Amino acid sequence: MVDVLRSGRLSLGPMVPRFEEGFAHRLGARFASAVSSGTAGLHLSLRAVGVNDGDEVITSPLSFVASANVIVYERATPVFVDIDPVTLNLRPDAVAAAVTERTTALLPVHIFGYPADVAALERLGLPIVEDACEALGAIHPDGTPVGARGHPAVFGFYANKQLVTGEGGMVTMDDAAIKERIDSERNQGRAPNMDWLDHDRLGFNYRLSDVACALGVAQLEQLDELLADRAGVAALYREALRDLDPELTLPCPDAGGAVRGWFVFVVQLPRGLARDAVIRALAERGIPSKPYMPAIHLMSFYRERFGHREGEFPVCEDVAARSVALPFFPRMTEGEVGQVAAALKSVLAGSATLS
Numbered sequence: 001m002v003d004v005l006r007s008g009r010l011s012l013g014p015m016v017p018r019f020e021e022g023f024a025h026r027l028g029a030r031f032a033s034a035v036s037s038g039t040a041g042l043h044l045s046l047r048a049v050g051v052n053d054g055d056e057v058i059t060s061p062l063s064f065v066a067s068a069n070v071i072v073y074e075r076a077t078p079v080f081v082d083i084d085p086v087t088l089n090l091r092p093d094a095v096a097a098a099v100t101e102r103t104t105a106l107l108p109v110h111i112f113g114y115p116a117d118v119a120a121l122e123r124l125g126l127p128i129v130e131d132a133c134e135a136l137g138a139i140h141p142d143g144t145p146v147g148a149r150g151h152p153a154v155f156g157f158y159a160n161k162q163l164v165t166g167e168g169g170m171v172t173m174d175d176a177a178i179k180e181r182i183d184s185e186r187n188q189g190r191a192p193n194m195d196w197l198d199h200d201r202l203g204f205n206y207r208l209s210d211v212a213c214a215l216g217v218a219q220l221e222q223l224d225e226l227l228a229d230r231a232g233v234a235a236l237y238r239e240a241l242r243d244l245d246p247e248l249t250l251p252c253p254d255a256g257g258a259v260r261g262w263f264v265f266v267v268q269l270p271r272g273l274a275r276d277a278v279i280r281a282l283a284e285r286g287i288p289s290k291p292y293m294p295a296i297h298l299m300s301f302y303r304e305r306f307g308h309r310e311g312e313f314p315v316c317e318d319v320a321a322r323s324v325a326l327p328f329f330p331r332m333t334e335g336e337v338g339q340v341a342a343a344l345k346s347v348l349a350g351s352a353t354l355s
């Protein structure tokens, strides 16, 4: 980091390929391209797999809004389908049923770091862009790290992620032509071998600076510990909340060889409980928590633009209405997790009086 500052090469310098090569190597992908955010990576990836005006892209309604917005950026239509009630990821059978002649890509999201069933989606034979923004460290049931299946897979490095560069992202892929296109479009449409200020296609400024890449390189060296710290906090939560199970739905445990890359600890409250009142009661006990995540199709922009309404995706809507993200950070102690668990237990025990 200090070397970068002293070098005067704060962008378009040597730290970018160093971070990219280290990241690709760590995941077992052929290539990686550093970009200014997860959103930028998703946008460039959709363009690189050929999404155009009027196309349809099938994706999950339970995600951060960016994964649907990038489809709209290209004037394509996000086609939402319902999620699996256990993993909270896209249901491959629902995806298959939604494919039309206008479907040009699938955009599965590894929500809350749990790997989506990409192997089943691959059998549909359509281009795939994986939203792995929350899933660094996750592993598919067949042992492949998320990000190493060959399709463009996009990671995010915003300040709450497993690896952070403030803002930033990375696309991994196996196809050299996709890497070439993403590298050009992130830099205003200039190919690496072109003259200064010559541009042969439309591009963007989606570059990641050398300063940010230096932060990334340093954290890659400690990634195992960073991931283990998060998994450790999740294990403490699971133990501390064990006696509330199944009244409270905890994040699904790893199953069938899949491994979650821990990002957040989201619980689903019992049905019929006023979530906002629970969040307020937790705040009164000094515990911050958030409703997380809302269903994208029910956000006002998506209702107005695409005419979405309640009742379209019942599993997603049920989960979105009951979900609460508890405090979760890598260095949380057993005592801190215990305080959250105790507060949650006391709120749920007194839930009859909540309003």
Ligand SMILES: Cc1ncc(COP(=O)(O)O)c(C=O)c1O
Pocket (backbone or CB within 6 Å): 037, 038, 039, 040, 063, 064, 066, 067, 109, 131, 133, 134, 156, 157, 158, 168, 169
């Ligand atoms: C599922 C998902 N997709 C996309 C993004 C967008 O990433 P960024 O904020 O880096 O643009 C995020 C990050 O918050 C995310 O959680």
